[in-house]
Amino acid sequence: xxxxxxxxxxxxxxxxxxxxxxxxxxxxxxxxxxxxxxxxxxxxxxxxxxxxxxxxxxxxxxxxxxxxxxxxxxxxxxxxxxxxxxxxxxxxxxxxxxxxxxxxxxxxxxxxxxxxxxxxxxxxxxxxxxxxxxxxxxxxxxxxxxxxxxxxxxxxxxxxxxxxxxxxxxxxxxxxxxxxxxxxxxxxxxxxxxxxxxxxxxxxxxxxxxxxxxxxxxxxxxxxxxxxxxxxxxxxxxxxxxxxxxxxxxxxxxxxxxxxxxxxxxxxxxxxxxxxxxxxxxxxxxxxxxxxxxxxxxxxxxxxxxxxxxxxxxxxxxxxxxxxxxxxxxxxxxxxxxxxxxxxxxxxxxxxxxxxxxxxxxxxxxxxxxxxxxxxxxxxxxxxxxxxxxxxxxxxxxxxxxxxxxxxxxxxxxxxxxxxxxxxxxxxxxxxxxxxxxxxxxxxxxxxxxxxxxxxxxxxxxxxxxxxxxxxxxxxxxxxxxxxxxxxxxxxxxxxxxxxxxxxxxxxxxxxxxxxxxxxxxxxxxxxxxxxxxxxxxxxxxxxxxxxxxxxxxxxxxxxxxxxxxxxxxxxxxxxxxxxxxxxxxxxxxxxxxxxxxxxxxxxxxxxxxxxxxxxxxxxxxxxxxxxxxxxxxxxxxxxxxxxxxxxxxxxxxxxxxxxxxxxxxxxxxxxxxxxxxxxxxxxxxxxxxxxxxxxxxxxxxxxxxxxxxxxxxxxxxxxxxxxxxxxxxxxxxxxxxxxxxxxxxxxxxxxxxxxx
Amino acid sequence: xxxxxxxxxxxxxxxxxxxxxxxxxxxxxxxxxxxxxxxxxxxxxxxxxxxxxxxxxxxxxxxxxxxxxxxxxxxxxxxxxxxxxxxxxxxxxxxxxxxxxxxxxxxxxxxxxxxxxxxxxxxxxxxxxxxxxxxxxxxxxxxxxxxxxxxxxxxxxxxxxxxxxxxxxxxxxxxx
Numbered sequence: 001x002x003x004x005x006x007x008x009x010x011x012x013x014x015x016x017x018x019x020x021x022x023x024x025x026x027x028x029x030x031x032x033x034x035x036x037x038x039x040x041x042x043x044x045x046x047x048x049x050x051x052x053x054x055x056x057x058x059x060x061x062x063x064x065x066x067x068x069x070x071x072x073x074x075x076x077x078x079x080x081x082x083x084x085x086x087x088x089x090x091x092x093x094x095x096x097x098x099x100x101x102x103x104x105x106x107x108x109x110x111x112x113x114x115x116x117x118x119x120x121x122x123x124x125x126x127x128x129x130x131x132x133x134x135x136x137x138x139x140x141x142x143x144x145x146x147x148x149x150x151x152x153x154x155x156x157x158x159x160x161x162x163x164x165x166x167x168x169x170x171x172x173x174x175x176x177x178x179x180x181x182x183x184x185x186x187x188x189x190x191x192x193x194x195x196x197x198x199x200x201x202x203x204x205x206x207x208x209x210x211x212x213x214x215x216x217x218x219x220x221x222x223x224x225x226x227x228x229x230x231x232x233x234x235x236x237x238x239x240x241x242x243x244x245x246x247x248x249x250x251x252x253x254x255x256x257x258x259x260x261x262x263x264x265x266x267x268x269x270x271x272x273x274x275x276x277x278x279x280x281x282x283x284x285x286x287x288x289x290x291x292x293x294x295x296x297x298x299x300x301x302x303x304x305x306x307x308x309x310x311x312x313x314x315x316x317x318x319x320x321x322x323x324x325x326x327x328x329x330x331x332x333x334x335x336x337x338x339x340x341x342x343x344x345x346x347x348x349x350x351x352x353x354x355x356x357x358x359x360x361x362x363x364x365x366x367x368x369x370x371x372x373x374x375x376x377x378x379x380x381x382x383x384x385x386x387x388x389x390x391x392x393x394x395x396x397x398x399x400x401x402x403x404x405x406x407x408x409x410x411x412x413x414x415x416x417x418x419x420x421x422x423x424x425x426x427x428x429x430x431x432x433x434x435x436x437x438x439x440x441x442x443x444x445x446x447x448x449x450x451x452x453x454x455x456x457x458x459x460x461x462x463x464x465x466x467x468x469x470x471x472x473x474x475x476x477x478x479x480x481x482x483x484x485x486x487x488x489x490x491x492x493x494x495x496x497x498x499x500x501x502x503x504x505x506x507x508x509x510x511x512x513x514x515x516x517x518x519x520x521x522x523x524x525x526x527x528x529x530x531x532x533x534x535x536x537x538x539x540x541x542x543x544x545x546x547x548x549x550x551x552x553x554x555x556x557x558x559x560x561x562x563x564x565x566x567x568x569x570x571x572x573x574x575x576x577x578x579x580x581x582x583x584x585x586x587x588x589x590x591x592x593x594x595x596x597x598x599x600x601x602x603x604x605x606x607x608x609x610x611x612x613x614x615x616x617x618x619x620x621x622x623x624x625x626x627x628x629x630x631x632x633x634x635x636x637x638x639x640x641x642x643x644x645x646x647x648x649x650x651x652x653x654x655x656x657x658x659x660x661x662x663x664x665x666x667x668x669x670x671x672x673x674x675x676x677x678x679x680x681x682x683x684x685x686x687x688x689x690x691x692x693x694x695x696x697x698x699x700x701x702x703x704x705x706x707x708x709x710x711x712x713x714x715x716x717x718x719x720x721x722x723x724x725x726x727x728x729x730x731x732x733x734x735x736x737x738x739x740x741x742x743x744x745x746x747x748x749x750x751x752x753x754x755x756x757x
Numbered sequence: 758x759x760x761x762x763x764x765x766x767x768x769x770x771x772x773x774x775x776x777x778x779x780x781x782x783x784x785x786x787x788x789x790x791x792x793x794x795x796x797x798x799x800x801x802x803x804x805x806x807x808x809x810x811x812x813x814x815x816x817x818x819x820x821x822x823x824x825x826x827x828x829x830x831x832x833x834x835x836x837x838x839x840x841x842x843x844x845x846x847x848x849x850x851x852x853x854x855x856x857x858x859x860x861x862x863x864x865x866x867x868x869x870x871x872x873x874x875x876x877x878x879x880x881x882x883x884x885x886x887x888x889x890x891x892x893x894x895x896x897x898x899x900x901x902x903x904x905x906x907x908x909x910x911x912x913x914x915x916x917x918x919x920x921x922x923x924x925x926x927x928x929x930x931x932x933x
Contacts, residue, residue, distance in 0.1 A: 329830045583813070628816035707815075707825070708864040710834040714818050722827050728813040 012061045013110055014318050016054060020102045023050040025392050027095050031399065034087050041160060041199070044087070047095070048077040054102070065120055066105050072127040073098055083159040093403075096396065097123055145171075145244065149204070149220070157202045164199060164222030171244040172198075172230060174219040175206070176237060183215060190219075190237050197233055198223025220244075321422050324383055328572075331376050332703040332722065338372060341365050380569055383423070387465045387474070388416035390429045394436050394463060401440045407447065408458045409440055415465035420472050421569040427546055428474075428566075431539040435476050435562050436461070438536070443480030443560050453557065455479065471590075472568055477561040483554040485511035492517065509686065512552045516540040517743070544735040547573065547588060547718065549684050575702045575721070577729060578680060578693040581630035584729040585693070586702055586721050591734035593681040593688065595696055600677075612690065614681070621679065621690045622741045624732075627716075682734040689738045704731050715740065783878040786903070788922055789856070789870040792844035796870075796923045797877060797903065798856075804865070805857040806873055809835075809849075823869055826855065833857065835867035841930055842895050847871055860931045868927075877922065879903050884924065898933070900926040 026047045033039045055070035057063075076094070079085045101120050108115060153161065165171070174194075178186045187203070194200055203219040219239075223230060230241045345365055348358035391413050402409040420428075444450075444459035451457055464475040485508050492498045492514045498506065515536045543550045548566035567573060567590060575586035576595065596614065603621065604611050610621040625631070679690040702721035707714065718733040786797035787806075807828060812835060814824035821840040825832050835855055839846055852872040860866050884901040903922040 333830050630816065705832045708832065708834050708866070709862055710836075710860070710864055710866060711815060711818055711822065711825075714815055716817060717815070720813065720825055720832055722830070727811050728825055728827055728832070730813065730815060 009061065010320065011318070012057060013106060014320075016057055016066070016102075016106055018318075019050050019054055019057075020099060020106070021389065021392065023047060023054075023102075024099050024396055026050065027092070027099065028392065028395050028399070030087065031092055031096075034089075034092065039087060041081070041163075044077065044081050048074065048081055051077055063105070063109050065117070066102065066109070068124060069098060069101065069105070069120060072124055076127055081159070082155050083163060094123065094126065096399065099396065152204070153202060160199060161201050161220070161222070164201065169198065169222040169224055170227075172221045172223060172227065173242050173244050174221055174230075174234065175240040175242075176217050176219065177214055178217065179214050181213070186237070187217075190234070190239070193234060193237065194219075194221060197221075197225045197230055319382065321383070324379060328376075328379050328703060329705075331372065331379060334372055335376075335703075336722065338365070338369055341368070376572065380421075380572065383421050383569065384419040385422045385425050386416060387418045387420055387425065387428075387472070390425050390432060391416045391463060391465075393429055394432055397433055397436055398440065398461065401437055405440055405444075407440060407444050409444055410458050410460045411463060412460060413463045418465040418467055418472055419568075420566065424546055424566060424569070427542065431542045431564070432474070432476070434535055434539050436463075439476055439478040439480065439560070439562075443478040443482075445481050449481075467568070468565070470568055472566050474564045474566070475561055476564075477559060479559040482556040482558055482560055483512055483515065483552070484556055485514075485554075488512070488514045509553070512554055513685065513687075515552065516550070540739075541736075544684075544733070544739075545718070547590060547735075549735060551685050572701055572703055575700060575731065576680060577697040577700055577723070578678070578691075579695040579697055580624040580628065580693050582694075583630065584697065584723065584727070585624070586700070586729045586731045587680055587682065587691070587734055588718070588731065589699065591682045591684065593683050595678055595680045598677040598679045598692055612679070614679075614690070617688075619679075619681065619688055619690045620742065621692050622737065623692045625692075625694070627737075627741075682738060684735040684738050687738050687742055689734075689741055691732070691734075691737070702729075702731070783880045786877045786879055786922070786924060787856070788874040788877055789854070790872040790874060791839050791842065791870055792847055793871075794844075794923065795874065795921075796838075796925050798858075798925045798927050800876060802858055802927050803856050804859060807855050807857060807867075809853055809855050809869070826867060828857065828865075828867075831865070833865055833867045835869050836931075837869050838925075838930070839869070839871075841933070842898060858927055858931070861928055866931060877903065877905055879905060898926055898930045900924040 026043055030039070030043045030047065033043060051070050051073045055067055055074060058066035058070055073095070076085075076091070080087060080091065085091065097119075101117065101123060104117055105120065108117060150158075176186075176190065191200060199222050201220045201222060203217050206216045206218050221230075225233075227241055227243050234241060341361075342365060345358055345362050348354045348361060351358070395411055395413065398409055398411045439461050440459075444461070445453075445455070447457050450459065460479050462475065462477040464473075464477070466473055489498070489503050489506060489511050493500065493503045497514070497517055516539075517537060540550055543564055543566070546566055548564055551563040551565070552560065553563070554560040574589040576589055576592050578585050578587060598612075598621075602612050604613075610623070611618050612621060613619070678693050678696050680693055680696075681688060681690050683689075700723070702723075704719045704721055706719040707717065716733055716737050718731045718736075720728045720730050723729050785800035787800050787803055788795050788797040790796075805828075810826045810828065812824045812826050815822060818824070821837050823835045823837045825834055827833070833855075837846075838844075850871070854870055854873045855867040856870060856873075858866055858868060883905055884903050886901050901924040903924055905922065
């Protein structure tokens with residue numbers, strides 16, 4: 001029911017967003033290239049094109065602010081392209097700023113409010129002021145280049161020629177013959193082949209030697225390679241390679257030097273032909289020593305872009321994630337249908353008369369099941385995007401922060417291609433950003449400090465991602481000063497977050513996890529001393545909301561490593577279905593270590609907490625009936641009143657369990673008919689908590705649906721899932737419960753602790 | 758199971774026909790029972806009327822949240838209007854319904870009512886602004902008091918009409 005205007009607007013936003021993201025990547029590459037002093041003109045061209053496209057888009061959708069910004073940027077980039085100004089840090093900064101501003105503009109436009117963004121106006125003013133343009137020197141006359149050719153070079157080509165000559169490259173004339181029918185393709189192939197060896201500056205038809213179906217082109221190329229190398233490289237294209245000599249007097253040999261002659265076909269504009277080259281210079285023999293890393297570039301790509309058709313290159317569609325959610329929803333419904341079908345098949349099977357039909361139905365059901373699984377898998381795959389999306393943003397942040405903090409940081413990224421559910425990627429950017437900021441602000445020492453302890457002046461932050469089973473692991477590791485666990489303990493003790501006893505018995509690793517306590521974060525002295533702490537509780541909460549866990553490891557003076565482990569997708573998880581009083585709950589299997597029967601006699605009470613000893617380790621228990629305020633008697637009467645979903649058909653429930661890899665009965669402690677309670681051992685990192693439940697029902701793959709905003713304040717649940725028959729089980733947010741119970745905020749404490757916030 | 762309003766209307770007999778045309782625009786209100794009293798809310802704010810699916814209570818949820826239900830695969834939080842309005846609770850019956858409405862923030866919410874009665878078309882003249890008539894903290898939830906002039910009987914010869922209908926300001930209730 002979205003009208004087409006809205007649809008087009010959405011398209012506009014996602015397209016603009018995509019371009020801005022691409023722009024960010026290009027700028028990072030450019031930034032790196034500038035530092036390495038190897039600027040690829042293609043990169044600048046790409047940036048220019050992106051801004052140009054944004055300008056067009058903005059104009060189309062009346063986003064004036066974006067159009068104005070793009071226009072000014074385009075000007076700046078054009079000057080860069082043409083070598084009128086240098087890619088200086090100032091210019092780069094402006095470009096990076098403009099990316100952030102594009103993001104802001106898009107947000108404001110999307111929200112539909114017209115609030116001013118002063119930063120944009122400021123940047124516009126700066127851009128408008130312009131940069132001192134460099135005086136262009138006349139093109140060096142040291143090469144034997146035909147003035148006719150020089151006259152037809154575009155300003156850009158002239159700039160590239162000049163740049164190449166200035167960097168001491170050799171100029172070559174490459175003569176090729178192409179069939180008109182395949183010229184586009186042949187030219188592209190040639191460019192690809194030539195690219196590693198140098199830069200094609202321009203190409204022109206010679207106007208001679210060609211019959212009606214073919215065309216002869218002279219290509220002007222700059223390269224470091226020797227003429228032999230080039231000849232070898234281009235031998236398959238049938239190109240003749242000649243070096244254009246330096247100051248060899250006026251070129252000998254005629255060959256259509258002044259021929260102009262309009263050239264029809266081939267899509268090339270008519271131009272006077274390039275002068276033929278003189279004799280091959282003997283320089284080529286010693287130029288082998290020059291064949292350092294080949295300069296990579298083809299300046300002619302832009303032309304190609306203009307010639308190409310309007311058909312889009314990529315075979316992809318943009319999809320709104322909500323649409324996928326709805327699809328997933330439908331698939332979830334189908335899964336329920338499948339379960340009901342299964343039940344019918346079972347019933348039919350019990351009737352001897354219907355045996356044949358039941359078999360047939362059973363086969364159909366199996367097929368249905370298979371296809372359904374395929375659809376589910378397919379949708380999941382569509383939702384997956386590479387983590388690179390968020391890593392690119394992080395790289396920009398690193399650049400920004402390291403500038404602000406005046407620390408030089410080298411960011412090493414691996415595994416950017418690792419794929420995660422789109423929703424997770426979105427939710428990840430803030431927590432990762434935060435950790436990255438902490439790593440630079442507090443982890444990496446100043447240059448002087450680093451040098452004093454004999455570390456390299458440039459700090460390193462490694463951002464690694466990899467898949468591990470059904471999870472994705474993201475590590476942020478810095479080689480900074482590390483976290484001082486003793487000081488952390490000290491502060492936690494002073495703040496009353498832990499007791500003296502706890503402080504004494506806390507292991508080093510446990511002490512590090514104190515940085516995730518909110519109480520610690522608010523203390524500025526901690527963040528100064530230890531580094532992390534600022535908002536790490538929030539980071540933890542957000543990661544936890546995604547079903548992930550975060551772990552910290554650090555050594556003083558060596559560095560810190562934060563490890564985030566996340567499920568690959570939020571959409572479907574394996575869960576253990578349990579009964580508490582007479583309600584069903586789902587506990588994500590990712591958080592479940594094991595399930596064991598509870599022997600009430602072994603429960604010890606200590607300081608108001610219930611503990612048992614499980615495999616020689618103390619395990620704190622949490623009675624879910626109590627925590628959730630459930631009472632079996634009350635529940636029963638309410639159910640009788642017909643209000644609750646309850647356990648009306650636990651048998652049917654069991655039939656609905658279709659988990660592909662069921663835990664074996666003993667590990668789940670499934671013992672039918674027993675009235676014993678069970679303990680589900682949940683764990684987050686090193687912390688464990690035993691959730692006491694009334695019964696274990698079984699394992700099931702469930703589609704988690706998050707609560708609406710009206711229930712956002714309810715803690716302890718990750719959402720809810722449908723079990724079939726319109727019944728809903730709440731999904732327990734085990735990490736949140738563990739945190740809540742173990743930090744003691746579930747009970748009144750003698751002294752106020754203020755941990756929960 | 759989800760009888761939408763259009764269908765209800767099509768069945769006829771539910772809408773109060775105003776025989777003597779009155780001046781001024783008329784608005785449609787859906788009347789429903791809460792703890793024995795008749796309340797009403799603008800029809801255009803009500804997306805759908807559904808029979809209550811099995812309701813799953815959410816521990817630790819706000820007091821007036823009854824729980825969540827699934828409506829065609831979508832989770833909907835159900836709010837107990839009676840509790841919001843500080844009314845007595847009543848036994849669930851076969852007539853209880855959930856009204857689906859959209860909250861100002863875009864979320865679809867369910868409002869639990871004891872029984873859906875009928876649609877009234879009311880002119881402004883029939884509505885008395887409530888602000889002056891009522892005090893107390895639920896006053897802000899009430900948009901007005903209606904006294905329908907036409908008493909054409911409907912459905913099963915019920916001649917007894919509530920003399921006073923409390924018109925609710927759903928947005929105010931949801932926002933609280």
